[in-house]
Amino acid sequence: MQPLAGESVVVVGGGIGGLSTACYLADAGAEVRLIEKNEQLGGRASRLEKDGFEFDMGPSWYLMPDVFERFFGQFDRTPSDYYELTHLDPHYRIFFKDGDRVDVTPDLERTKEVFEEYEDGAGETLERYLEKSKENYEVGMEHFVYEDRSRLRDYVDLDVARQARGLSLLGSMQDHVENYFEHPKLQQIMQYTLVFLGGSPNNTPALYNLMSHVDFNLGVWYPEGGMGSVVDGIVELGRELGVEYDTDRPATAIKGREGAFLVETPDGPLRPDLVVSNTDYAHAEQDLLKPEQRGYDANYWESRTYAPSAFLLYLGVEGEVDELAHHTLVLPTNWGQHFDSIFEEPAWPDDPAYYLCVPSETDDDVAPEGHSNLFVLVPIAPGLEDTPETRDRYRDEILADIAANTGTDLRDRIVVEEQFSVEDFASRYNSYQGTALGLAHTLRQTALFRPPHRSKEVDGLYFAGGDTTPGIGVPMCLISGELTAETVIEDRG
Secondary structure (H helix, E strand, C coil): CCCCCCCEEEEECCEHHHHHHHHHHHHCCCEEEEECCCCCCECCCCEEEECCEEEECCCCCECCHHHHHHHHHCCCCCHHHCCCEEECCCCEEEEECCCCEEEECCCHHHHHHHHHHHCCCHHHHHHHHHHHHHHHHHHHHHHHHCCCCCCHHHCCCHHHHHHHCCCCCCCEHHHHHHCCCCCHHHHHHHHCCHHHHCCCCCCCEHHHHHHHHHHHHHCCEEECCCHHHHHHHHHHHHHHHCCEEECCCCCCEEEEECCEEEEECCCCCECCCEEEECCCHHHHHHHHCCHHHCCCCHHHHHHCCECCEEEEEEEEEECCCCCCCCEEEEECCCCHHHHHHHHCCCCCCCCCCEEEECHHHCCHHHCCCCEEEEEEEEEECCCCCCCHHHHHHHHHHHHHHHHHHHCCCCCCCEEEEEEECHHHHHHHHCCHHHCCCCECCCHHHCHHHCCCCECCCCCCEEECCCCCCCCCCHHHHHHHHHHHHHHHHHHHC
16 A cells, blocks of 8 residues: 555645655655746756747756666656766866866776876876765765764664764865865866855865765766756656646745645645645745744754855857857866855955856757857855846956956857846745855755754654755755655655
8 A cells, every 4th residue: 555645745846856755755645736936847947948048047967867867766767768868078178267278078097197287196096086985975875865864863873883984074175185186276176066065165074075976987967958858857757646736836824734734825725734845944934834833943044054146147149169068167276265255255256166058069959050058157155235237247257257268258149148146046946045055065064964854843844955955956856855755654654
């Protein structure tokens, strides 16, 4: 018998975590309705379509393919049932602002040669670093990501202690990488993935060196049609399992308790047995629940460290941009000042590190013939003043910086342009202070130190998404859906 047969569930929020949870709950027999405030599903993985250009508005890196294979495999499907993948070569290109250019490719031997050019012995050191990264990834995923250890007692276990032995758990990524590489550019190459975790080299635990295994060994992929195709695949899977979806239907309040919930919406109330919130955790607690229902007060949310927001330019451009790869990073030789402007003294960065995505390098269908599709992402501090005047000024500075450091001048070729920044993240996604990702992965905000999947105060209310375990990013949010559903089944099955 299905463990949730006869149960009705409303999932509030159609981001990756909510879509994943809905699939697992429906597969367990629940009657699942997912409601989403915006006009499309996917949350931050939304699409922007304009004049023949199709942009991924948020996530654009398809990493950790094993997680997607595992997710679809739980339902006897494969990713290829829904979308096709291309292995990118190069994985990404880096322009350093002193004129150096580095391509990181799927060929590890070529990458080792690049490392040797900067530091004698660095090629073999890279191999040793990746061996440790692979060990951390395999142990970490099996024992600390796919298993939800949300309470301290979950760690007071001899088996857990044995599995954790040897993992790089403590210290910062900066300290860890410095133990292997002296050259600052090599350190930057090993640490750029911290952007995906919403942290900096100095506040992200060394455990996350596992991301280098993701980068160098598992590879960087592109789903045909962009990350929106992945969203489409998960949504279609949900439909096959019986999930019903309502877009343009925000929740305005969550009231009641297990077996007698009332989810208020502009289109009328819903009365499920159980509720899963995939909205930003702070928004759900501070705006949808009554004070006595909240697990955390306003002081808690004010005291957290948040991942960056972003200044984004979505650009449709005439002609080719051959100097740029599908994924391109532009890095100052000293990026410490940029991280300081995010985490220490919030301000629009003067000499920013930023990212360019050009999916038209791989996919002819995302731009009209003879044009290129790209977006520019500059990580900035959440909560910054975000005025039209500031955006216009910064837009001109970034376009000039791209021309100076990549040899690609876009300024006279732009035919489509849209901007997205702090205020848009706050209004479209209800994100706290306009953060693009949520709670950063600092040591005090990792594993059991993140908010739990199970509400502290309301029986039958659960949470999914990047603010819970295992954390930020599309693969992690997919897994958060699995962990949330497991919690529901544990309580109700």
